[in-house]
Amino acid sequence: MAKECLITGKRPVAGNKISHAHNKTRRRWEPNLQWKRVWIPSENRFVRMCVSTRGLRTISKLGVEAALLKAKKRG
Template sequence: MGRKCQLTGKSVMSGNHVSHANNKTRRTFSANIHERRFWVASENRWVKLKISANALRTIDKNGIDAVLAELRASGVKV
């Protein structure tokens, strides 16, 4: 899967380094991706997800059960 968020789909973007003299060279912007384990009490097991920091806030807000239900509905095997 590489460096892509399983929840939001955020991944690497490309852009330019711009120097003081306005010289431009290509570079990549990496998404803030972390591999995290979540305890799912309803299934009595750990679930490992590769998610962005933004997705971690979404999980804090909505709960892991709601997020997993949404992921499974979209066809992701978790």
């Protein structure tokens, strides 16, 4: 399973960790992903999805079906 939010599309990003002595080593910033069980009224069932905390806020604001439609349009 890729570490990607199904709603917002957030993925890990890479960059440099810089020490006090200014040594540079590669590192990754992971998105804050949570497994959530979401009720979809139109399908009358629960769906388990991996979403970021920002994605959870989007679901709360728009509703589940509107958020999924927006995500489908995004790709």
